[in-house]
Amino acid sequence: MNLGNFYSGREFEAYEYLGAHTVAVGTVFRTYAPAAKAVSVIGEFNGWTDTPMHRTEDGKFWEVWIDSARDGMMYKFRIYRQDGSFMDHADPYAFFSEKRPGTASVIYDRERYRFEDADWMWNRRDRRNEAMNIYEMHLSSWRRKDNPEELDRRINHAKETGECIDVSDGWYTYEEIADRIIPYLTEHGYNYLELMPLNEYPADESWGYQALGFFSATSRYGNPDGLKRLIDRCHAKGIGVILDVVTVHFAVNDYGLYRYDGTPIYENPNFSVGRSEWGSCNFDHSRGEVRSFLNSASEFWLHDYHFDGLRFDAVGNLIYWQGDERRGVNTNATEFLRRMNAGLKERDGNVILIAEDSSAFSGVTKPVREGGLGFDYKWDMGWMNDTLDFFRTEKDYRSANYHKLTFSMQYFYNEKYLLPLSHDEVVHGKATILQKMAGGYDDKFPQMRALFLYMYAHPGKILNFMGNEFGQFREWDEKKQQDWFMTRYPIHDSLQRFVDDLNRLYLAHSAFWERDYDRNGFEWMEADDTLQCVYIFRRISSAEKLIFFFNLSGWDQCYRLYPKAATRLELLIDSDEDVYSGGTHDPLRKIEVSTKGYDMYLKAFSGRCYRLI
CATH class of the missing domain: 2.60.40.1180 (Golgi alpha-mannosidase II)
Incomplete structure (x- = not known):
């Protein structure tokens, strides 16, 4: 690794040096902890006792080779602070992790899985003039193994007693999910799958958006090979795969990145901007080491896992301090975005970079060479809000809101927009998309069908969250699967039939997508x-x-x-x-x-x- 690039925020392959790397015999461990007094590795291979690491490079990195450390064994870094105290931390660059509630990192041989998607990877090309119909999915709540009624009973009992409930026994593995989701996507006419965050995270309730393992595929659904196989199988069926990632903030848990060497390496030390609105730690994008960490994490998912694109969460909270335009632009973060996007495109110009951004900041999808941030697409939150506002308006008052559906085309060509009806619109008391439709039960379904046709006909790529396609009535709950039994009701079944036909129509007719941005x-x-x-x-x-x-x-x-x-x-x-x-x-x-x-x-x-x- 080039230290100059690492410290200047221009490194994209820090994961090739840092972390736990299997070698012919044993494993080499490396970590970056400049303020540490001493660092040891503890793990299954040494009875969780200290194996001291030694300083290397410029003295800010620590390294040790342990011949008994093998693939699949758990470990942590024991960081000794200057005052003599210590904290056991998960490896910031770990490639695998112990299943929650465990907090250890796991040695993983990155070279073990062999992809079979060479043709797909070779033939990937710019998608701006092609169809992009994205199905957004949360892995553990699309379908579950357990009985929905029994799960409801357990959840209700836990609420009454105040007990915690572990619903992981109903989760499918990556391979089992692949067996089910790939036929579903091909049958119903989707050509992209977007997966909500799969980097390791402590709390199920965060849906993965408060992460700790930025290089570690969550162990909730199996091991990294299983996720790679899921992507490989999607590619074999002509389905691209996009991953949600977070470069704004991280979970505050003390075994993770927080005060990793006893000082704020990763988090912003300024109290007024150090914590996000979600209570997590905001990254300090002024530090080159942090920018290199985030650059490398993004490149890692694209390179090691063959994801076709990344959707970056809460970009507005990067552009503006705390996401508040009144606080001004965070120039450290915007410069980070420009360099990261430019670097990712230099490595593979065909990867898809998507910004979830509700701000009015200009140039989000303009190329970096022209002064923009360099994303390929930006979520059109204005279109989404105006459209849903219109459809929730009672029919007697719609004339006054008529131009909510024409306004989007006044600004549409300022950016390259993607039209989202995402998970954010079906939680926290907002009601599902179907519930948002005005009027009684019988009026909601024709409006839902008209909404879908309007959405697909409007310029811009398409994204729908799971359940939209058949008219999910209950708000999304990450602990429960979608209410698939509803498709047994004729009106829900016919809604899904309409969406299926519309999906196939969209893919077959170039007028829907060829000149989206022309x-x-x-x-x-x-x-x-x-x-x-x-x-x-x-x-x-x-x-x-x-x-x-x-x-x-x-x-x-x-x-x-x-x-x-x-x-x-x-x-x-x-x-x-x-x-x-x-x-x-x-x-x-x-x-x-x-x-x-x-x-x-x-x-x-x-x-x-x-x-x-």
């Missing part, structure tokens, strides 16, 4: 019919033109269409068709529209997609 790929035809709540627009690719009609009022409408030239339209999908539990039976599949006009009858809360032929 102004010539989108054209409004009606964006001011506030009285009828009718919207019409065109999506255009090099191969075809699609026209979308929406009536988002609560009443059937007749819209008089006057094309500039005689036009023939072929219906591709109608959200009100009876196969989707709508009221339209056997709609006209082809219509001819003359310049004299055509009366388009649009059912309440519905949308249609036509192809020009």
